[in-house]
Amino acid sequence: MNKKTIASFIIALSISLTACGNMGKPIVSDEVVSKTETSAKELQDDTANKTQSINYLTLVNKLNSVPDGWENSLETVTITNSLGDDVEVEKKAYDAYVELKAELEKDGINVDLASARRSVEEQQGVMDKFIKTYGAEYATKTVAAPGYSEHHTGLALDLYLNIDGEDVYSKKDMVKYTEIWEKIHKKISEYGFILRYLEDKEYITGYGYEPWHLRYIDDVKIAQEITAKGLTLEEYLGVVNSSDVNVDLGTSEMYTEEELKEAAIQVKCKFATFKGCELQSVRYIGDGSNTQDNIRWLNSLNEGAEYIKVAEFITDFHTPKEGSESFIADQDVRAYPWWLAQNKDGGWHLVKWGYY
Ligand SMILES: [Zn+2]
Numbered sequence: 148m149n150k151k152t153i154a155s156f157i158i159a160l161s162i163s164l165t166a167c168g169n170m171g172k173p174i175v176s177d178e179v180v181s182k183t184e185t186s187a188k189e190l191q192d193d194t195a196n197k198t199q200s201i202n203y204l205t206l207v208n209k210l211n212s213v214p215d216g217w218e219n220s221l222e223t224v225t226i227t228n229s230l231g232d233d234v235e236v237e238k239k240a241y242d243a244y245v246e247l248k249a250e251l252e253k254d255g256i257n258v259d260l261a262s263a264r265r266s267v268e269e270q271q272g273v274m275d276k277f278i279k280t281y282g283a284e285y286a287t288k289t290v291a292a293p294g295y296s297e298h299h300t301g302l303a304l305d306l307y308l309n310i311d312g313e314d315v316y317s318k319k320d321m322v323k324y325t326e327i328w329e330k331i332h333k334k335i336s337e338y339g340f341i342l343r344y345l346e347d348k349e350y351i352t353g354y355g356y357e358p359w360h361l362r363y364i365d366d367v368k369i370a371q372e373i374t375a376k377g378l379t380l381e382e383y384l385g386v387v388n389s390s391d392v393n394v395d396l397g398t399s400e401m402y403t404e405e406e407l408k409e410a411a412i413q414v415k416c417k418f419a420t421f422k423g424c425e426l427q428s429v430r431y432i433g434d435g436s437n438t439q440d441n442i443r444w445l446n447s448l449n450e451g452a453e454y455i456k457v458a459e460f461i462t463d464f465h466t467p468k469e470g471s472e473s474f475i476a477d478q479d480v481r482a483y484p485w486w487l488a489q490n491k492d493g494g495w496h497l498v499k500w501g502y503y
Contacts, residue, residue, distance in 0.1 A: 200220055201217065201220050201221060201237075201300075203239075203302065203363065203364050203365035203366065204364055204366075204369075204380075204384065205217075205300060205302075206380060206381065206384055206386065207295065207296070207297045207299060207300055208295070208297065208352060208353060208381065208416075209291070209292075209295055209353040209413075209416055210295075210353075210416060210417065210420065211295070212294040212295050213267070213294060213295075213296075213299040213300060217299070217300065218266070221237060221300075221301055222237065222238040223235045223236060223237055223238060223241075223264060223301050224236055224238055224241045226241075226260060234260050234261070234262060234263050234264075235263055235264040235301065236260065236263040236264060236301055236304065237263075237264065237300070237301035237302050237363065239339075239363070239365055240263075240301065240302050240304065240339075240363035240365075243338040243339050243340065243363060243365075244260065244304060244338070244340075244363075246338055247334060247335060247337075247338040247340065250334055250337075250338075251330075251331060251334060254330060256308075256327055256330060256331060257308065257309035257310075258306045258307065258308060258309070258331065259306065259307055259309065259314075260304060260305070260306065260307075261305045261306065261307045261316055261359070262298065262304075262305040263298065263301060263303065263304050263305070264298060264299070264300070264301035264303075265296060265298045265299060266299065267293045267294050267299060268293075270290075270291065270292075270293040270294070270296050270298070270299065271293040273290055274286055274287075274290045274292075274293060277289065277290050278492075282493075283491075283492030283493055283494065284492065284493025284494060285493075286492075286494075287492060287493060287494025297343065297360075297362065302362055302363040302364070303343065303360060303361070303362050303363075304340075304360070304361045304362075304363065305359050305360055305361075306331070306359045306361065307321060307359065308321060308324060308327060310324065310327075321358065321359060322358065325358075328358040328359075331358075332358070332374075335361055335370070335374070336367065336370035336371040336373070336374040336375075337367060337370075337371070338367070338370075339363055339364055339365050339366060339367050339370050340361040340362065340363050340364070340370060341361070341362050341364060341370050341373045341374060341380065342358070342360070342361060342362075342374070343357070343360050343361065343362040343379075343380065344356055344357040344360055345377065345379060348379050349412060350391045350412065350415035350416065350419065351379050351381050351382065351387055351389065351415075351416065351419045352379050352381065352416075353412060353413075353416045362380065364380075369383070381419065385422070386420060386422070387419035387420055387422070388418075388419055388421060388422060388423060388424050388425065388426070389419075390424070390425045390426040390464075391415070391426065392426050392427060392428055392429060394407075394408070394411040394415075394429045394430070394431075395428065395429065395430040395431065396408070396411070396431050397430060397431040397432065397433050398433065399431065399433065399434050400434060401434045401437060401456065401458075402434075402458065406495075407431050407458070409495060410431075410458055410460065410487045410495045411429055411431070411460065413487065413495055413497045414429060414460050414462065414485045414487075414497065414500075415429065417485075417497055417500060418462060418464070421464070421473070421474075422467070422471060422473075423466070423467030423468070423469070423471060423474070424464050424465065424466055424467060424474065425464055425465040426462060426463075426464050427462075427463040427464050427465060427479075428462060428463040429460060429461075429462050430460060430461050430462075431458065431459075431460050432459050432460065432461055436457060436458065436459035437456055437457050437458070441457050441459075441486070442454055442455065442456070442457055442488070445457055445486055445488045445498045445499065446488075448498055448499055449496075449498060452488070452490070452496075452498075453490045453491065454488035454489065454490050454496070454498070455489065455490060455491055456488065456489045457486060457487065457488045457489075457498075458486075458487045458488075458489075458495075459484055459485065459486055459487075460484070460485040460487070461482045461483060461484050461485070462480075462482075462483045462485065463479070463480065463481050463482070463483070464479075464480050464483065465477070465478070465479055465480070466478045466479075466480060483500070483501065483502070484500065484501070484502070485497065485499075485500045486498050486499040486500065
C-alpha cells in the first residue's frame with residue numbers, strides 16, 4: 148500500500164457515526180472546475196426549463212428523500228483538493244462558503260470543505276463499502292440510506308479545521324474545538340447557512356450533534372431567524388412538533404440497549420411529524436411481541452421484505468388543542484403502537500404505526 152492508498156483507507160475507516168459519512172481528507176487548493184458548461188442547444192433547453200430552479204428550503208432527512216429530478220436543476224462547482232479528491236458543491240452555496248471562509252480568516256479561523264454533494268449512487272457506494280468492511284448491521288445504522296442523505300442536495304457542506312497549520316478532520320478530534328465551532332456558528336447565518344444537526348435535537352433530525360455540517364438555504368433573513376431561535380429546519384418548516392420525552396427501554400434479551408435506542412429515535416422522528424401533538428411517553432413493550440405471526444404480518448405489508456425480527460413500542464400522546472385532519476382535538480391517546488423490523492442484515496425499518 149502506498150501512502151495515498153493508506154490515507155484513503157484510513158479515511159474510509161474514519162467515515163463515522165454521522166449523517167455526513169465521508170469526512171474526507173482536507174482540500175488545500177481551491178481550483179474550481181465548473182460542471183455547468185453547456186452547449187448552445189443545452190442552454191436553450193435550460194432556459195426553456197428555467198422554472199425548475201431548486202428550492203433552497205427543500206427538506207431531505209431520514210423520512211424525506213431528495214426530490215425526483217433534483218439533479219436536473221442543480222448547478223454545481225467541483226473543487227479539487229491537493230490529494231486529487233473532488234468536492235462538488237451547489238454553485239450559490241459554494242459562493243457563500245467562499246465569503247464565509249474569508250470572513251472567518253479575519254478572525255484567525257481556518258476552515259476548509261471536506262465533503263458536500265454525493266449522488267445517490269455514491270451514497271450507495273459508501274453503504275456498500277461499509278457493509279463489506281463492518282457488516283450490514285453497523286452500516287445500515289450509521290450510513291444514511293441512499294436517497295435520504297442531505298448531501299444529495301449539494302447544499303450540505305461538511306467543514307474541517309486547520310489549527311496552527313495542522314489539518315483536523317476526524318470527528319473525534321474536531322469536536323474538541325468547541326470554542327472555534329461556536330465562533331464559526333455565530334457567523335454562518337450572515338451567509339445563508341444554518342447548523343443542521345443541533346445538540347439535543349436528535350429526536351427531530353435523527354442525527355446527533357454535528358458542528359461541521361452546514362446547510363445552505365440561500366436566505367440570510369431566514370437563516371438568521373432559524374439560528375436565533377435555535378430551530379431545526381424541520382421545526383422552521385413547521386413539519387414537526389417539538390415534544391420529547393425519555394424512552395423507557397424496558398428489558399430485552401433480543402436487542403442491545405443501543406439497538407433499542409436507535410429504534411426509539413426512529414419512532415420519535417416519525418412522531419415529530421404528527422403536527423401539534425404532544426408526546427408523553429415512549430416504551431419498548433418487551434420481546435413478547437416478536438412472534439411468528441407478527442413477523443409474517445409485517446412481511447406482508449412490504450413487498451419483498453424479509454424481516455426476521457420485530458420490535459413493538461407504544462406511545463402515549465395528546466392530540467392538538469384545535470384538532471386537525473388527522474386528529475380529534477384535545478384527546479389523550481394511549482398505547483399507540485409502533486412496529487419496527489429487522490432483516491438478516493440488521494438495522495431498523497419502521498414498518499407500521501397506529502391502530503389497525
Ligand atoms: Zn455532513
